[in-house]
Amino acid sequence: MDKRQTMLDDFEHLQDQTTGILDQLAALKKQVTALSEENAELTVENQHLRELLGTDTDTTEAQQRLSKSLQNLERLYETGFHVCREFYGQRREENDSCAFCLDVIYGERDRTIKAS
Template sequence: MDKRQTMLNDFDHLQDQASDILTQLAALKVQVTTLSEENAELTVENQHLRELLGEDNGSDEAKRLSKSLQNLERLYEAGFHVCREFYGQRREEHDSCAFCLELIYGERERASKAS
């Protein structure tokens, strides 16, 4: 009878622990959802602020680059290679890549030298 009581006590203890874990998981899910929503809002706000800064500064680079090159520039600034050799790979510590820079700014440089 003693072993049976010990087993029942162990099961009760295990059930309590499982219940506590479920409660913690539910709280964690709420926190993750809140942080994800906040992150999405901040991302949109950040993009709007970047657009405003680009307009206010009258950035010649942004005006000279086509939309596709501007997209590549954004990817490059986010830390990814856009060159053919390493496309999609993360740049280590945001190091410069001559291939990427040539791809993004090369045409503009050649056009300005020709003028």
């Protein structure tokens, strides 16, 4: 009977530990959610402040020379997706650069500048 009681005690102890871990995970999930929401709010607020100040750090000289469609492709590329014909829409592995994508985005502009 001692073995049975010891096993039941061990099982109850394990169950208590598991419940504690689940409570900790729930608390961490709440914290991560709150931080993610705060981050999103601050990102939007920063963008609005940049627009008000007229200093959008994302607008570089190179982007100003790109057409709207190429700027859209550049944004897609910067978020980690291929924009080249060979791999269009696929995620770039570890955000490695792709010569084909860069040629699609900047190639025509570079050829135009060299021709001038």
